[in-house]
Every structure is written in C-alpha cells, then in structure tokens.
Amino acid sequence: xxxxxxxxxxxxxxxxxxxxxxxxxxxxxICERAGVFQIAMEGMMLAGAFAAVAGSYLAVYSGLxxxxxxxxxxxxxxxxxxxxxxxxxxxxxxxxxxxxxxxxLTGFLLPQIFGVRGTFRHERIDGLDRLPxxxxxxxxxxxxxxxxxxxxxxxxxxxxxxxxxxxxxxxxGLRLRGVGERPLAAxxxxxxxxxxxxxxxxxxxxxxxxxxxxxxxxxLVLFTEGMSSGRGWVAVVAVMLGRAHPFxxxxxxxxxxxxxxxxxxxxxxxLPVQITDALPFLVTLIALIAARKRxxxxxxxxxGA
Amino acid sequence: MAEQxxxxxxxxxxxxxxxxxxxxxFSLVFAFALGWLIVYLTGRDPxxxxxxxxxxxxxxxxxxxxxGRAVPIIGMALAxxxxxxxxxxxxxGEGQMVVGxxxxxxxxxxxxxxxxxxxxxxxxxxxxxxxAWAMLPAFGQTRLRLPILITSLLLNYxxxxxxxxxxxxxxxxxxxxxxxxxxxxxxxRMPRMxxxxxxxxxxxxxxVLVAVAWVVYGRTVSGxxxxxxxxxxxxxxxxxxxxxxxxxxxxxVAGTIGGIIGTHMIIGDxxxxxxxxxxxxxxxxxxxxxxxxxxxxxVMILVAGLLxxxxxxxxxAMQRNADVSWRLSQVLQALxxxxxxxxxxxxxxxxxxxxxxxxxxxxxxxxEV
Numbered sequence: 001x002x003x004x005x006x007x008x009x010x011x012x013x014x015x016x017x018x019x020x021x022x023x024x025x026x027x028x029x030i031c032e033r034a035g036v037f038q039i040a041m042e043g044m045m046l047a048g049a050f051a052a053v054a055g056s057y058l059a060v061y062s063g064l065x066x067x068x069x070x071x072x073x074x075x076x077x078x079x080x081x082x083x084x085x086x087x088x089x090x091x092x093x094x095x096x097x098x099x100x101x102x103x104x105l106t107g108f109l110l111p112q113i114f115g116v117r118g119t120f121r122h123e124r125i126d127g128l129d130r131l132p133x134x135x136x137x138x139x140x141x142x143x144x145x146x147x148x149x150x151x152x153x154x155x156x157x158x159x160x161x162x163x164x165x166x167x168x169x170x171x172x173g174l175r176l177r178g179v180g181e182r183p184l185a186a187x188x189x190x191x192x193x194x195x196x197x198x199x200x201x202x203x204x205x206x207x208x209x210x211x212x213x214x215x216x217x218x219x220l221v222l223f224t225e226g227m228s229s230g231r232g233w234v235a236v237v238a239v240m241l242g243r244a245h246p247f248x249x250x251x252x253x254x255x256x257x258x259x260x261x262x263x264x265x266x267x268x269x270x271l272p273v274q275i276t277d278a279l280p281f282l283v284t285l286i287a288l289i290a291a292r293k294r295x296x297x298x299x300x301x302x303x304g305a
Numbered sequence: 306m307a308e309q310x311x312x313x314x315x316x317x318x319x320x321x322x323x324x325x326x327x328x329x330x331f332s333l334v335f336a337f338a339l340g341w342l343i344v345y346l347t348g349r350d351p352x353x354x355x356x357x358x359x360x361x362x363x364x365x366x367x368x369x370x371x372x373g374r375a376v377p378i379i380g381m382a383l384a385x386x387x388x389x390x391x392x393x394x395x396x397x398g399e400g401q402m403v404v405g406x407x408x409x410x411x412x413x414x415x416x417x418x419x420x421x422x423x424x425x426x427x428x429x430x431x432x433x434x435x436x437a438w439a440m441l442p443a444f445g446q447t448r449l450r451l452p453i454l455i456t457s458l459l460l461n462y463x464x465x466x467x468x469x470x471x472x473x474x475x476x477x478x479x480x481x482x483x484x485x486x487x488x489x490x491x492x493x494r495m496p497r498m499x500x501x502x503x504x505x506x507x508x509x510x511x512x513v514l515v516a517v518a519w520v521v522y523g524r525t526v527s528g529x530x531x532x533x534x535x536x537x538x539x540x541x542x543x544x545x546x547x548x549x550x551x552x553x554x555x556x557x558v559a560g561t562i563g564g565i566i567g568t569h570m571i572i573g574d575x576x577x578x579x580x581x582x583x584x585x586x587x588x589x590x591x592x593x594x595x596x597x598x599x600x601x602x603x604v605m606i607l608v609a610g611l612l613x614x615x616x617x618x619x620x621x622a623m624q625r626n627a628d629v630s631w632r633l634s635q636v637l638q639a640l641x642x643x644x645x646x647x648x649x650x651x652x653x654x655x656x657x658x659x660x661x662x663x664x665x666x667x668x669x670x671x672x673e674v
Contacts, residue, residue: 039454083647090646092394092454093597097642100590104635105343111630112347230462237455274473278466281459288456292449 010265011145016219017264018257019153020045023211024235025242025249026159027204032244033167034200035180035193039095040080041208042232043102047072048212050106053125053223054113062126066152066213073209074202076102081201085194099232107225119224127221128152128214150218152210159207164246176200208232230281237284241291252287259283325651329598332644340637344629354629361622362615369501371611371618373574376507377402379610380566381592383514384559386601390522391531391555392538397442397457398563398589400464405435405564407468410486410571410578411476413493423493427572428565435564436557438464443556447549453556461584469580476578484580495573505573514562518603531555563589587635591617594638598645613638 024041031038048069055068076098083089114120128150136147149157167173178186179196187193215231216223234256242249263276315323324330337355344351361367381398388395409431416423442457469484478487497503522528534541534548542548570588571578583589595613599605616638620631 079643079647083643087647087649089648093646094643096396096590096593097597097639097646100587100594101636101639101643103587104632104639108343108630108632108636109347111632112349230459233455233458237459240455272470272474274466274470278463281462281466285456285459285463288451289445289449292451 008141008144010261011141012148013264014254014258014261015145015149015153017260018253019149019156019218020211020215021231021235021238021257022156022160022250022253023152023214024204024208024232025238025253026156026163026246027207027211028235028239029242029244029246029249030163030167030176030200030207031204032239033180034176034197035183036081036084036197036201037091037095038080038201038204038239039092039233039236040076040098041204041211041235042228042230043095043099044073044076044205044208045212045215045232046099046106046226046228047076047102048209049216049227050109050212050223051209052213053120053216054109056126056217057114057122057124060124060126062128062217065126065217066128066210069213069216070206070209073205073207073212075205077201077205077208080205081198085197085201103226106223110223110225117225119222121222125217125221128218150214152214152218155210156214160246160250167246211235234280234284237288241287255287256280256284322651328645328648328650331650332641335644335649336637336640339640340633343636344633347629349627349629354623354627354633357627358616358619358623358634360619361626362619366502367618367622369504371615372501372504372508374618375611375614376505376511376573377566377570377586377588378591378595378614379511379515379606380507380562380569381589382595382599382606382610383511383518383592383603384562384566385593385596386518386599386603386606387531387562388555388559389596390535390601391551392535393443393446393552393555393559394452394454395439395442395457395556395559396454396593397439397460397464398559398592399584400457400461401435401439401560401563402567402570402589403461403464403468403583404438404567405431405560406567406571406583407471407486407578408434408564409568410489413489413568413572414476414487416493420492420494420496424495424572427493428568431564431568432561433564435562435567436560439556439560439563440553443553447552453552465581465584468578472578472580478577483577486578489572489576493572494576495569505569507569507573510565510569512607515603515607518606522601522603591635591638594642597642 024045028038028041051072052065052069054065056062056065058064058068080091080094080098083094084091110120111117114122130148130150131154133147137143139147146157165173167177175186175191176196176199178189179191179193183193186196211231212228215227220227235253238249238252238256241252259280259282263279266279267273267276325334341351341355344354362371381402384398384401385395409427412430413423413427416426438460439457442451442453442460445451445456446453472486473484476486478485496506498506498509520528522532530541530546531551531554533544534546534551538548566588567583570583570586575582591613592610595606595609598613599609613634616634617631620634623629623633624631
C-alpha cells in the first residue's frame, strides 16, 4: 500500500504543487514582516496566471508571459498598497475586494480577448521548460524531484535562504522588520515606513505574479477561470503557521503541497475527486488546530480583544 | 470627511460637487469610469454597453429578474452584516449557503406532504444546517482561538467538496448529465407573488428580515451590545458583555440566514441542487460587498442589494446585446468597494491638486470602511 503511494512521482507532484504556494507565501511573509496584513495573494496570483498566459500567447514566448504575470501582480499590489498604506484603509476589506476584482476581471477578459469561456488553451501558449541540471538530475529519487524544475521552481527554492539573508543579515531587512514592529522608532531613525511598506507589498505582488505564472505556464499550460482555487489563502495560512520565518514558511508550504500531491495520487487510486480536492484544506485546518497558539495577533486584529 | 458644500445659493455645479464629495457616490462614479475604460480598451462601445445594462435591468422582464436576484444578494448581505457589525469576520457565507441549500433541497425533494408543510420544513432544515456549519469556525475561535476569518473561508472549499460528494454518490439524478439532485417537486417549490409578473415569495421574507434587522440593530439591547463588541472588543468586555458567547450567537444567526437563502436558491430558483452552482454564482460574495457598501445598515443593504442585483441582471442583457461579458458587473462591484475602502473622494483629488496635507487618517475599523 505505502509503496504504491509514496514514490518519486509523488514527491515530484508535491514539489510541483509547492512552488506556487511557496512563492505567494514568501511575498505574504515579507508583508507580514513590514506590518502589512496581506490577504490579496489569491487575486494577485490569479491575475498573474491570466496575464502570463496572455503574454505567452502574444509572443509565443514564455519569458514575456512571466513578465506579464509579474506586471499584473504588481498592478494589483499597487492598488493594495495605495489603499492600506497611503489611505489607511482596512486591509481585510481591500484584500477581499481585490481578490473578487481579479476573479471578475480575468473572467471578463477571457471571453473579451480570447473569445472563450471557462478554459483557454492554445498551441501558441509557450509553457515554461523544465531545466534539468546536468549530473544532479540523474541522482535517483532526489534528482528528478529537486533538480528538474522550471526556472521559477529553482527561483522559489533559492529565495527561501535568500530572503532569510536579506531579512536577518542586511540593513534593509533590519529596517523592514523595524517598520513592522516599531514604526515610530523606525521613523525617528529616518526610515520611511511608507516606502518600506510599499516595497514589501510590491515585492509580494511580484512573487504572487510569479506564482500565477508558474501555475499557468509551469504546472499547466492553460488558463482556467478561478484557477488559483484557494492557493492564495493557503499561502496566507502558511505565513501564519510559519510565523513569517522563511524556513518555517517553507515547511508549512511543503505540508500543504504534500496534501495536494497526495490528493492527486489518491485520485489515481480511485478516491472520489470531491474528497481529494478537500484534502489540502482539511490538512490546513488540522495544522491550524495543532499550532493554534500562534494566531494571537490576527485574532487581536479582527476582534479587538 | 468634511462636506464642502457652499453656503451660497446652490448652483448645479455646486450640487454635483456636493454629491461627489460623498464617498459612496464618488466611488460609484469612479468604478463606472474605470469600467468604461476597460470596455473601451477591449474594443467595445462602453456607452452602448452601459445603456444595454440599464435597459436590461429595468425594462421587460428585467425588473422581475432584478427583484428575484436581489433576494439572495440582500439575504447574504444581511447574514454578513450580522457578523461584521459585531467584529466577526465571517467569510464562510458561501459554505453556509451551500450546506444549507443541500439540506433544504433534500427535505423538499424527499418529504411527502403539502407545500404549506414541506416548504417551511425545508427552510428550517436549511437554516439549521447552515447554522451548524457556521458553528464550526465560531467554536474554533472561542475555544481554540483560531481566527474565523481564515477557518470560515477554508471551510467553504470543504463544504463544496462534501456536498459535491453527497450529490454525486448518494442523491444523483441519472436522467441528466449534470452532477445534480432530482428536481424539487412542483408542490414543494416556493410560490410566486403576482407582482411584476411573478416574483418569488422569498422577496417578502427577505424584506421582513431587513425590517427585523433594522429593529434589532437599532432598537434592542442585544443589537447595541453586538455593535459595541464590533466597535471596541476590549471596551465591550470591560462593560460586561460576553464577547465569546456573542461570537457564537452572531455566527449562528449568520449561518441560519445563509442556509435559508441557500434553500431558497434551490426551491425558489433553480429547482435542483447542482454541484458547484451556488459557488460559481458568487452570490455570497456579492452579498458581502453589498454589506460593506451599505456599512451594515439594513435599509442601505436593501438599496445597495437592488443596485448590485440590477448590475448583474443588466450585465446579462449587456452580454447578449453588446458582446460585453456580464463579468464586468463583478468588476464594477469590487471596484466600488476598493474605492470606498481606499476612501477615495472628490475632495481627496482636489486637495492633491492644491497641495496642503490633510489631517492624519485614523485606521478604519472593519465593517466601518
């Protein structure tokens, strides 16, 4: 039984499922560190996925797709930054509204631009190639799992230690955390909270846009309405569970991706799709219960308790 | 935001200026202007699209359909407002509606007896199921300190999966290609009122709910206490209000309304429970936007609900006649809330032009917008 379930192919699909969640979660983590409550990753990811497909279709080149995806993520993030940072609007309301805006806008543009409803696939859409690293990718088990990724997959892995270095070992990271934890103290030292918060939100726009591009050009080569299907929310939980620490956020993303990958596998073994679809969310809920002491801040934010 | 109405005799320009200085009016204008641009950029005629939208919402069968669609939108908005105004961020309206909808549908399909009995029974079943589903995140917050914001949202996906599973494997109608239950028998369907060419009786129910909410919110102790908890949880606790108990209470009320609306969507609208249809319709989320636009005020919810319903029904006509997808309506609705939440006003643009800085903004509380 276990030999049927756990093999290299399962791990491959786990890693594939993890990349978009991890990219989005890393962005949400940067925002959390800067003291911006960020729940718009779902919408930014969806906008990124649509724009990536549109760009790739336009140029028959996945590079332009990725660029478009990033631009779309940044566009939504600018609206969020303006509303929450400049106008001190409610981050929860803005996050929800922007998620719905992205859902509506991509659903609107799909028939308007491409003349199809539901799903858009086309031979002009150039998917992201997998780039096996010579030598390393031949290692049994680990090779195909880790060293046969798209460029965005490698980027996601490198960003985990990379962002850790920036956050905890550079002046920029120190100031960013200072802005999040003690905005007044940071300001009195000449650090502009507004600039750092904008930077953090835009960074999460870039990362969520990349997450969307990976989803629509890497994991699949198509766009489906609402294709982010809750991954942005799972990323929100990954940030909470990982307490906005890069390696812990990585671990949380891996856990959820494992549930998704396992779901795919069980589906192949005959379990109904309705059950396997719910699996990542059930695992997320169970992980929340297991780590429940960690959410005091969000609870304070939403109940004023 | 201070109103900058001139003290002199009001001219037309000053009246327009005064209207625009109201944040909601300005946000609506802003959203429609942006929508105009979006339609223009995708190569269609925005003027024609908007006029078809307006026509479709109020002429012909449009008015009847607008009133019909307003039922779930206003209902879900009320459900959201019950929770939001007391600071409970219930994003699980969709799940509560879906679970309640299936429970109500099954009762309506499989209970024999006259409509006078079956219809209320289905409503009760839907309400109970919705309330039970809403209690999961409620107790999650009060007992386990898990934020309702997250758990209620995640449970939407679980609700979709469970109901989909039940329909597919236990209550499937083999005679159609859809993943759907059997049809609700004619006798168990919600009757229509003989106005505007037949509007579901549920509209009357929703109007009664609005009136009840208006009385409870504004005229009763529990209405006051729940609002206090939303404005300042710490203060409410200090004043002796049992916030935890209240959290469970408002979630139960919100879930009950959600479940009843879900039931209405089956026995008063679609007449069968189709897997995923209540999710794809996005009605729970439209209701949430309506509650935000109306700042949880029941009468304003009625007005905003009719407006957003008209947008959607008009949007369908626009799609038929002007080749502009009805999803534009969803974009407009979300943009209005983005603008309101960003506190965009005419005054802000003017001040930006002229320079001097405005006073420090206080962070907005959830639900106040």
